[in-house]
Amino acid sequence: MKSSESFWRDCCLYSQKLRLVKENLDGQSTLTAVLFDSTPYSFGYKLFALLINEFEVVLPNNSQPCTLQDAASHADIVCGNALGDMARSKVWVDGLPDSELNRMSDNIDWPLCGSVVFSTSGSTGKSKQIRKSWQSLQLELDTLLTTFDMSSVKTFISTVPHYHIYGLLFRLLLPMKLGAQIYPTKEYPEHIVPLVKTAGKQHCILISSPAFLKRLCNDNVLSVSADRFCHIFSSGGKLEQDTATKLYAQMRFSICEIYGSTESGGIAHRKQTNGPDALWTLFRGMSISAKAETQQLVLRSPYLNFQPLAMDDKVALHASGQFKLLGRIDRTVKVEEKRVNLSDLERTLEAHAWVQSCKVILLEGKRTALAAVVVLKQEKPAYESKRRLNQALRQHLASKFELICIPKKWRYVEEFPINNQGKTTTAALEKLFE
Secondary structure: OOOHHHHHHHHHHHHHHHHHHHHHOOOOOOEEEEEOOOOHHHHHHHHHHHHHOOEEEEEOOOOOHHHHHHHHHOOOEEEOOOOHHHOOOOEEHHHOOOOOOOOOOOOOOOOOOOEEEEEEEOOOOOEEEEEEEHHHHHHHHHHHHHHOOOOOOOEEEEOOOOOOHHHHHHHHHHHHHHOOEEOOOOOOHHHOHHHHHHHOOOOEEEEEOHHHHHHHHHOOOOHHHHHHEEEEEEOOOOOOHHHHHHHHHHHOOOOEEEEEEOOOEEEEEEOHHHOOOOOEEEOOOOEEEEOOOOOEEEEEOHHHOOOOEEEEEEEEEOOOOOEEEEEEOOOEEEEOOEEEEHHHHHHHHHOOOOEEEEEEEEEOOOOOEEEEEEEEOOOOOOOOOHHHHHHHHHHHHHOOOOHHHOOOEEEEEOOOOOOOOOOOOHHHHHHOOO
């Protein structure tokens, strides 16, 4: 990432563009901007400029064309390096000329208010928008800074994107608060090694996910530099006990897992050093309860003004105030670090001209994978082989879902298997893939 001085200068110039745009949109009480930028640095200064200029900032959850187009269609302006083709009748701020801008720095500082809208899968399977106040995000930053000792850290390295709430908080806003170095997202462990060497004797923090850490422990090129890391964080899904144990042996310290959601923010943290039943510890100010009949977790959080929020997880409470997660209560699952709703996948597949109905399940084994069971329409589809059919349906899903969220296994049946009660069970569908 460039210097702090460069950041504020670029934020100032972008803010000037936004003021010119606002003059042309004068009369609208609330202005909405869609922001998607692949570079953390430019994403950061554009986000700050938008908040300073009182735009509500909408962050799409991926760069798929349908996702970006849908977000742009509901916004007043679009911002970022991935949205130029999506602007159409909207104002694309990045495409405006710089010639009229004043290169002298304005008095610009950290935003004080505003709101950020995240997009995530809801329990119904439809995309759900989660509006978070900037004040609540700042409160969560303060909680993280008091919970974890990061005062000496000057280098943050990340394997997760910056436009989801976990990445925004941990890999962008936290290092900005600390004046630490921020690097572009790294996909492979070997790409992290040079950054650790560059940091020298200074401590590093790795912001990561279960999927990356599972790959890392199979060939851990970071173990020789383990003493350079003061924290390795993981979120976005469950870190398997086997992975946690191997990494503890290799790195000589425990991975810190963060539990929460886009809507709730961070709820709790844990380290699995002490075995497979390691309990979760609540962050400061949190309180939870469990519904008697379902064990559904109910959260009261300072980030949500202590209004009760029913989560999609079941929980067992312990006298210590800690808790254990018992699984999800809806059809939203996580494949690696990506969250996807099975009902949404099914509805999208059934919109295809060849598909009469379908069922999507999560197969868990040595490698977790999504699998689809499809009943085709009676008229013969225009395909030459099962491979061609698979490709066509995968391509149909690709306009809305990321690759990792598209089924990898496919079965075509005349009708779904049913039990003696006339119901199609997950177990019966799983047998089709044995």
